Amino acid sequence: xxxxxxxxxxxxxxxxxxxxxxxxxxxxxxxxxxxxxxxxxxxxxxxxxxxxxxxxxxxxxxxxxxxxxxxxxxxxxxxxxxxxxxxxxxxxxxxxxxxxxxxx
Amino acid sequence: xxxxxxxxxxxxxxxxxxxxxxxxxxxxxxxxxxxxxxxxxxxxxxxxxxxxxxxxxxxxxxxxxxxxxxxxxxxxxxxxxxxxxxxxxxxxxxxxxxxxxxxxxxxxxxxxxxxxxxxxxxxxxxxxxxxxxxxxxxxxxxxxxxxxxxxxxxxxxxxxxxxxxxxxxxxxxxxxxxxxxxxxxxxxxxxxxxxxxxxxxxxxxxxxxxxxxxxxxxxxxxxxxxxxxxxxxxxxxxxxxxxxxxxxxxxxxxxxxxxxxxxxxxxxxxxxxxxxxxxxxxxxxxxxxxxxxxxxxxxxxxxxxxxxxxxxxxxxxxxxxxxxxxxxxxxxxxxxxxxxxxxxxxxxxxxxxxxxxxxxxxxxxxxxxxxxxxxxxxxxxxxxxxxxxxxxxxxxxxxxxxxxxxxxxxxxxxxxxxxxxxxxxxxxxxxxxxxxxxxxxxxxxxxxxxxxxxxxxxxxxxxxxxxxxxxxxxxxxxxxxxxxxxxxxxxxxxxxxxxxxxxxxxxxxxxxxxxxxxxxxxxxxxxxxxxxxxxxxx
Numbered sequence: 001x002x003x004x005x006x007x008x009x010x011x012x013x014x015x016x017x018x019x020x021x022x023x024x025x026x027x028x029x030x031x032x033x034x035x036x037x038x039x040x041x042x043x044x045x046x047x048x049x050x051x052x053x054x055x056x057x058x059x060x061x062x063x064x065x066x067x068x069x070x071x072x073x074x075x076x077x078x079x080x081x082x083x084x085x086x087x088x089x090x091x092x093x094x095x096x097x098x099x100x101x102x103x104x
Numbered sequence: 105x106x107x108x109x110x111x112x113x114x115x116x117x118x119x120x121x122x123x124x125x126x127x128x129x130x131x132x133x134x135x136x137x138x139x140x141x142x143x144x145x146x147x148x149x150x151x152x153x154x155x156x157x158x159x160x161x162x163x164x165x166x167x168x169x170x171x172x173x174x175x176x177x178x179x180x181x182x183x184x185x186x187x188x189x190x191x192x193x194x195x196x197x198x199x200x201x202x203x204x205x206x207x208x209x210x211x212x213x214x215x216x217x218x219x220x221x222x223x224x225x226x227x228x229x230x231x232x233x234x235x236x237x238x239x240x241x242x243x244x245x246x247x248x249x250x251x252x253x254x255x256x257x258x259x260x261x262x263x264x265x266x267x268x269x270x271x272x273x274x275x276x277x278x279x280x281x282x283x284x285x286x287x288x289x290x291x292x293x294x295x296x297x298x299x300x301x302x303x304x305x306x307x308x309x310x311x312x313x314x315x316x317x318x319x320x321x322x323x324x325x326x327x328x329x330x331x332x333x334x335x336x337x338x339x340x341x342x343x344x345x346x347x348x349x350x351x352x353x354x355x356x357x358x359x360x361x362x363x364x365x366x367x368x369x370x371x372x373x374x375x376x377x378x379x380x381x382x383x384x385x386x387x388x389x390x391x392x393x394x395x396x397x398x399x400x401x402x403x404x405x406x407x408x409x410x411x412x413x414x415x416x417x418x419x420x421x422x423x424x425x426x427x428x429x430x431x432x433x434x435x436x437x438x439x440x441x442x443x444x445x446x447x448x449x450x451x452x453x454x455x456x457x458x459x460x461x462x463x464x465x466x467x468x469x470x471x472x473x474x475x476x477x478x479x480x481x482x483x484x485x486x487x488x489x490x491x492x493x494x495x496x497x498x499x500x501x502x503x504x505x506x507x508x509x510x511x512x513x514x515x516x517x518x519x520x521x522x523x524x525x526x527x528x529x530x531x532x533x534x535x536x537x538x539x540x541x542x543x544x545x546x547x548x549x550x551x552x553x554x555x556x557x558x559x560x561x562x563x564x565x566x567x568x569x570x571x572x573x574x575x576x577x578x579x580x581x582x583x584x585x586x587x588x589x590x591x592x593x594x595x596x597x598x599x600x601x602x603x604x605x606x607x608x609x610x611x612x613x614x615x616x617x618x619x620x621x622x623x624x625x626x627x628x629x630x631x632x633x634x635x636x637x638x639x640x641x642x
Contacts (some may be wrong), residue, residue, distance in 0.1 A: 001163055001234050004247045020250065029252045030229060038230040038251060 199284025361499020483543025
């Protein structure tokens with residue numbers, strides 16, 4: 001069993017896929033003539049899948065890292081914003097308290 | 105004529121049904137051994153979690169699974185139980201000199217060795233066929249199995265199909281046209297009827313399998329798209345076509361075993377069979393119902409609820425005629441002067457107990473609501489092995505031990521054969537009993553690995569496999585001993601006058617055993633069995 005063979009999708013195995021297709025045109029395929037190519041292709045497809053999986057993992061890690069950084073930035077920005085709002089509110093309340101004392 | 109040519113003339117060009125039957129038996133034995141080796145490989149791989157012997161090669165495991173299934177069904181049980189015993193016994197039981205078409209009979213057998221070669225070659229081309237015995241697309245289509253392995257497996261199955269079809273035509277024609285004078289169809293012995301019904305089932309269902317497989321072959325090689333959704337096809341169509349054959353196939357495998365048990369029990373209980381007509385109509389009902397329940401193998405493909413309700417109900421109905429058979433065998437045993445310790449009787453009793461268990465789990469699985477949960481789990485594997493490994497195989501072993509003294513004129517060592525029975529009985533129960541628990545806990549079929557939670561019962565199951573293989577070796581020794589020890593059979597070995605045997609019908613019927621005339625003939629039966637055709641007196 002193997003995945004759907006596609007020279008565009010499994011670029012590093014494209015030559016072997018073409019070789020296997022060519023080999024399958026011969027009658028010798030019934031007597032194991034294409035066995036070697038198939039085993040090589042299977043190894044290549046496994047490697048291709050593992051490479052893609054590794055690449056996906058790396059990409060996922062990168063994306064996760066970027067997301068984490070963005071989240072941290074957002075957290076910092078949010079904290080700064082919150083601090084500012086709190087400071088403004090504090091100032092307002094101080095100002096109100098000052099105005100009340102003056103009125104008294 | 106030199107001896108070499110005599111040998112070739114007798115065994116290669118044989119038109120004698122009895123010689124062809126021996127060839128079927130040998131062929132079945134070889135295929136059965138190869139199939140057992142594959143089952144052993146499967147069980148050893150599953151003896152512990154992770155990769156054990158197959159280097160983590162899932163495709164190799166799938167090839168072993170496919171080879172085991174195809175070999176056991178098409179190359180072991182059918183040739184041995186239907187081909188060998190059908191060919192040997194049917195002409196004798198109905199008083200015919202041979203089958204209707206002796207040359208076709210020769211051709212029918214000789215289609216099988218090339219079919220086996222094609223199957224074995226298929227395992228050696230590229231990565232082998234890993235589609236299971238069901239060969240479902242898209243797994244078996246060109247996109248997943250691009251090599252010639254599946255094509256060779258399809259051609260192999262087509263050859264076995266042609267062989268079985270021709271064999272069926274031959275045996276039906278024999279039973280319709282060549283019965284002894286005075287013997288009506290209705291009076292034929294139950295084994296002959298079992299072979300008749302099996303032949304009818306094969307004849308009705310094999311063309312559908314052949315069509316389904318040809319469409320798969322065509323999808324793979326001629327760019328058609330019967331089963332390819334991207335071209336307007338539907339893979340579920342294949343499942344319908346396959347199981348229209350596949351379900352009756354279960355009855356094709358078990359029906360001759362029914363016939364065998366229906367001869368062993370009356371013979372060794374010293375009583376005529378209870379309700380012969382009921383037994384016959386039960387077999388016919390099972391065959392008819394068996395043709396109308398195929399979709400219970402497809403409950404999970406998205407059938408609508410009404411369809412599932414019908415197929416659940418129809419499947420459950422099969423339990424009724426099966427129950428009639430079980431109770432008739434028990435009624436035959438009741439009050440009989442039973443020779444419990446005779447080997448064929450051990451197998452018949454083993455068959456009764458274990459086939460009933462397999463039938464009960466079958467009723468559970470017939471319920472579509474439960475089947476949704478159990479589909480593709482080891483519960484299904486356990487169920488069909490109780491029906492086949494213990495039903496059909498026990499029937500086959502029982503038939504061998506019952507009729508081999510007649511076929512070869514040599515008796516086996518009964519003590520060794522009894523030991524062999526008990527080892528097999530214990531072995532197969534240890535293999536398949538625990539698989540019910542694994543299945544109920546959700547362990548899937550056809551996967552070479554499993555979570556640690558399933559370790560215990562898998563280990564026990566693999567121990568059972570080792571025990572079963574030991575019984576296979578012992579069986580081979582029993583055969584070797586039978587053919588080399590010169591225990592010549594002069595009279596019917598089962599006709600032992602019993603002190604308690606006061607059954608008038610048994611005493612009056614000079615045949616003594618069963619309801620058939622093969623035991624009146626010489627052992628081994630002469631090449632030309634009947635010098636004059638027998639005539640039924642009543």
